Amino acid sequence: MTCFNKKYVSLMNKVLDDEATKSERDELFAHLATCENCRRHFQELKQSTELLNQLVHPQLPIDFTKNVLEQLPAEKRHAIRK
Amino acid sequence: MDQKEKRLIKKVKKGDHQAFAELVDRYKNSVYTICLRMVGSREEAEDLSQEAFIRAYNHISQFDSDRNFSTWIFRIATNLSIDSLRRKKPSVSLDAEIPGTEGLALNTILPGGETPPDEQIVRDETEKWIQHEIGELPEKYRSAVILKYIEDLSLKEISEIMNIPVGTVKTRVHRGRELLRKNMKASRGEEDDML
Numbered sequence: 001m002t003c004f005n006k007k008y009v010s011l012m013n014k015v016l017d018d019e020a021t022k023s024e025r026d027e028l029f030a031h032l033a034t035c036e037n038c039r040r041h042f043q044e045l046k047q048s049t050e051l052l053n054q055l056v057h058p059q060l061p062i063d064f065t066k067n068v069l070e071q072l073p074a075e076k077r078h079a080i081r082k
Numbered sequence: 083m084d085q086k087e088k089r090l091i092k093k094v095k096k097g098d099h100q101a102f103a104e105l106v107d108r109y110k111n112s113v114y115t116i117c118l119r120m121v122g123s124r125e126e127a128e129d130l131s132q133e134a135f136i137r138a139y140n141h142i143s144q145f146d147s148d149r150n151f152s153t154w155i156f157r158i159a160t161n162l163s164i165d166s167l168r169r170k171k172p173s174v175s176l177d178a179e180i181p182g183t184e185g186l187a188l189n190t191i192l193p194g195g196e197t198p199p200d201e202q203i204v205r206d207e208t209e210k211w212i213q214h215e216i217g218e219l220p221e222k223y224r225s226a227v228i229l230k231y232i233e234d235l236s237l238k239e240i241s242e243i244m245n246i247p248v249g250t251v252k253t254r255v256h257r258g259r260e261l262l263r264k265n266m267k268a269s270r271g272e273e274d275d276m277l
Binding site for chain 1: 097098099102103106107110111114115118119124128131132135136139140205208209212213215216227228231232237252255256259260262263266267
């Protein structure tokens with residue numbers, strides 16, 4: 001059975017954006033309990049963004065800041081101290 | 083913007099390198115993350131991050147001290163990344179297969195699945211796969227999704243960075259999220275039976 005009700009997609013977006021009211025949440029979850037397609041869709045939406053959260057945050061090389069400073073135009077008031 | 087940052091900006095406007103170094107240290111990792119997830123290559127992201135800070139310094143006189151420096155530097159980083167993507171677009175094949183991602187099923191990479199023999203290798207492969215999927219998103223959705231889900235910024239902050247209304251940010255996040263879901267599902271070889 002396929003559910004084509006766009007209303008639930010918009011409710012899913014509201015819930016995922018943390019903008020749903022309590023009654024909107026209740027309405028969505030009541031529907032998800034009975035509609036397998038929407039339930040899967042909602043799970044997949046959540047999973048895809050949760051995966052983004054798992055990405056590592058690699059560190060820049062330690063001399064990054066120093067390299068940036070070396071490429072700036074000469075200081076106006078102070079001499080560059082190494 | 084906090085008072086300390088305001089003072090730093092004031093010094094930078096007078097040409098103080100040391101004050102600028104403090105700003106770089108505050109934001110370099112976030113800037114690097116944005117560039118990295120936008121373009122997908124560490125080396126290129128490092129160059130773009132460097133360029134972003136150098137530009138920020140050279141144009142600091144145009145920066146309005148009542149705004150957040152983070153918003154400004156993130157905008158520069160996002161725009162430089164988009165420019166860089168556009169420059170090399172013709173040579174990039176979106177259909178190119180990412181080595182090692184064949185047959186990668188979601189249940190092997192999600193928490194709660196069976197623990198793989200070598201966790202690090204699986205993590206690297208997952209990382210590559212997720213990055214590939216981000217790279218499949220059109221630029222305007224990609225930047226919105228990265229700022230929202232990787233940098234954890236609010237819709238309002240994103241609207242300031244991207245210089246578009248909050249409503250437009252929301253639409254881009256929704257479309258990006260939906261596209262990501264659809265592509266990830268397709269890359270796992272599952273049929274999409276909805277919408």
